[in-house]
Amino acid sequence: MANVISLDSILGVGELKAAAEAPPAAASGCASSSCGSSDGPADMAPEVWEKVKNHPCYSEEAHHYFARMHVAVAPACNIQCNYCNRKYDCSNESRPGVVSEKLTPDQALRKIMAVAKEIPQLSVIGIAGPGDSLAAGGKNTFKTFEMLAKKAPDLKLCLSTNGLALPDHVDTIANYNIDHVTITINMVDPEVGQHIYPWIFHDHKRWTGLDAAKILHERQMLGLEMLTSRGILVKVNSVMIPGINDEHLMDVNKAVKSRGAFLHNIMPLISDPAHGTHFGLTGQRGPTAQELKVLQDQCEGGAKLMRHCRQCRADAVGLLGEDRGSEFTIDQIEAMGEVEYDQEAARTYREHVEGERAGRHAAKAAAQADVAETVGTEAQPILIAVATKGGERINEHFGHAKEFQIYEVGPKGAKFVGHRRVDQYCEGGSGDEDALGGVLSAINDCTAVFVAKIGGCPSTSLKDAGIEPVDRFAFEYIEESALTYFKDYAERLGQGAINAREGQDAVIRTGAFTARRA
Amino acid sequence: MAYKIKASDCTACGACEAECPNNAISFKKGAYAINADMCTECKGQFSSPQCASVCPADCCVPA
Ligand code: SF4
Ligand code: SF4
Ligand code: SF4
Numbered sequence: 001m002a003n004v005i006s007l008d009s010i011l012g013v014g015e016l017k018a019a020a021e022a023p024p025a026a027a028s029g030c031a032s033s034s035c036g037s038s039d040g041p042a043d044m045a046p047e048v049w050e051k052v053k054n055h056p057c058y059s060e061e062a063h064h065y066f067a068r069m070h071v072a073v074a075p076a077c078n079i080q081c082n083y084c085n086r087k088y089d090c091s092n093e094s095r096p097g098v099v100s101e102k103l104t105p106d107q108a109l110r111k112i113m114a115v116a117k118e119i120p121q122l123s124v125i126g127i128a129g130p131g132d133s134l135a136a137g138g139k140n141t142f143k144t145f146e147m148l149a150k151k152a153p154d155l156k157l158c159l160s161t162n163g164l165a166l167p168d169h170v171d172t173i174a175n176y177n178i179d180h181v182t183i184t185i186n187m188v189d190p191e192v193g194q195h196i197y198p199w200i201f202h203d204h205k206r207w208t209g210l211d212a213a214k215i216l217h218e219r220q221m222l223g224l225e226m227l228t229s230r231g232i233l234v235k236v237n238s239v240m241i242p243g244i245n246d247e248h249l250m251d252v253n254k255a256v257k258s259r260g261a262f263l264h265n266i267m268p269l270i271s272d273p274a275h276g277t278h279f280g281l282t283g284q285r286g287p288t289a290q291e292l293k294v295l296q297d298q299c300e301g302g303a304k305l306m307r308h309c310r311q312c313r314a315d316a317v318g319l320l321g322e323d324r325g326s327e328f329t330i331d332q333i334e335a336m337g338e339v340e341y342d343q344e345a346a347r348t349y350r351e352h353v354e355g356e357r358a359g360r361h362a363a364k365a366a367a368q369a370d371v372a373e374t375v376g377t378e379a380q381p382i383l384i385a386v387a388t389k390g391g392e393r394i395n396e397h398f399g400h401a402k403e404f405q406i407y408e409v410g411p412k413g414a415k416f417v418g419h420r421r422v423d424q425y426c427e428g429g430s431g432d433e434d435a436l437g438g439v440l441s442a443i444n445d446c447t448a449v450f451v452a453k454i455g456g457c458p459s460t461s462l463k464d465a466g467i468e469p470v471d472r473f474a475f476e477y478i479e480e481s482a483l484t485y486f487k488d489y490a491e492r493l494g495q496g497a498i499n500a501r502e503g504q505d506a507v508i509r510t511g512a513f514t515a516r517r518a
Numbered sequence: 519m520a521y522k523i524k525a526s527d528c529t530a531c532g533a534c535e536a537e538c539p540n541n542a543i544s545f546k547k548g549a550y551a552i553n554a555d556m557c558t559e560c561k562g563q564f565s566s567p568q569c570a571s572v573c574p575a576d577c578c579v580p581a
Binding site: 075078102135136137204 | 530
């Protein structure tokens with residue numbers, strides 16, 4: 001069994017002791033994030049905050065602290081999407097070809113118990129396929145949740161669906177206390193929908209073309225309204241397909257907001273001929289990082305946006321930026337024997353996070369006020385790439401980073417706006433030169449990159465590319481550090497010591513996410 | 519008359535099993551198969567064979 005993420009390591013405390021050169025984290029204060037899913041308790045009703053605060057997908061803040069786990073008990077589906085080839089599982093919520101094992105509800109339960117024991121950060125159990133969690137009557141999905149609610153009532157239950165069968169199951173969902181439902185909605189206009197969905201199976205018939213899209217659309221809207229009227233939090237996922245629904249997603253954003261959706265998650269199309277999807281085979285491209293961000297920015301002010309989605313596999317395990325699924329295969333779990341559910345470690349961890357949070361909210365607000373005062377409101381915001389392994393701290397070595405989290409920092413504060421995967425470069429064995437080039441193209445719209453540590457060579461290459469490597473905030477909080485950096489940056493800019501970075505576009509890396517914490 | 523599953527294309531998703539009105543489909547020895555004695559091709563029950571209509575791999579075909 002691979003090593004457990006200890007509480008220390010995730011909070012960066014362990015590294016603090018080990019890395020003598022790193023000064024202790026002084027909470028220098030920071031901005032409260034102004035947007036979307038990074039909202040804190042001040043931005044929502046207390047009962048809603050209670051529901052989302054430990055859910056890594058519904059709260060951006062929580063995603064630095066809490067882990068989720070998907071169990072692949074739902075292989076059947078009731079629609080066909082052009083971005084999905086079910087020979088290789090769904091490429092939307094679960095990546096192509098990467099559900100290693102389909103589980104029975106019994107196996108799923110054992111797996112959950114085993115993971116809960118190893119990962120105290122685990123707070124959410126989701127069912128996201130590999131097909132549709134509500135197809136085939138949702139039998140396996142509800143069976144799994146029923147057993148789980150008895151065994152581990154403190155774990156949150158969560159499911160994803162395409163919405164077609166949703167209206168039939170809303171009562172069951174409410175009965176099982178499933179607080180979080182994700183509906184994938186790619187259009188609110190059947191004219192657009194017919195280019196995304198070749199067919200659906202509904203009411204004992206296969207429907208195609210406009211009819212199919214129309215039925216799906218109506219069922220999705222009905223299901224969404226039924227859920228929100230019962231107080232169930234709904235996240236809407238949309239796959240951004242350039243030339244097909246990219247601009248249309250602004251209408252989707254408005255439509256789902258008016259029906260009470262809590263969060264809107266716009267994800268880039270994953271398209272590769274090797275996946276054998278219709279879009280992959282016809283050369284339909286996915287969006288660039290910049291196109292995605294522009295669309296997300298245009299939707300700002302509508303339904304709140306989720307920007308930290310990692311498009312996880314239907315059997316993903318761990319914090320959002322990682323996948324430890326391969327540590328928990330059926331064989332490994334069988335070998336563990338009976339595992340008793342132990343709430344103690346998880347409870348201790350949750351209390352710890354709770355304590356940490358209170359101070360953080362105040363510190364962020366103070367830092368933001370400081371920047372607003374010294375820099376003024378005119379300065380242009382910049383992007384900063386951050387190497388982190390959780391806990392909202394800059395606690396990862398540049399060379400070990402499997403992804404960089406992207407923060408936008410400016411007079412309005414610092415906020416998480418996305419993440420860029422670089423895992424293929426680090427593990428591909430393609431030579432250091434290539435690896436570095438890949439990282440550069442993934443973050444070339446950033447002004448600086450924050451790391452716990454960085455070697456001399458990559459440091460020089462970054463500077464040559466116009467990205468400043470910054471290790472002086474090692475192990476400190478991300479947002480506070482970003483604001484401190486921004487204050488200094490604005491000053492240097494004012495003195496003409498540096499030039500603002502021209503906007504460049506970064507490349508979105510896709511493919512099966514296999515990175516594991518070292 | 520009955521339907522059968524082309525095993526080479528089947529993804530083992532189980533969607534057909536859930537739709538068959540006659541419980542003719544089951545998972546046996548690692549694969550889904552149609553019991554020809556129980557299959558009615560859905561005649562008199564639905565306008566189309568349910569397994570073929572739901573199958574994502576289009577591998578439920580007349581035997
Ligand atoms: S796919 Fe997105 S929403 Fe689902 S668990 Fe992963 S991060 Fe959360
Ligand atoms: S054709 Fe109808 S009766 Fe025959 S196996 Fe398929 S669903 Fe069952
Ligand atoms: S629906 Fe098709 S692919 Fe799925 S199990 Fe049945 S025959 Fe196999």
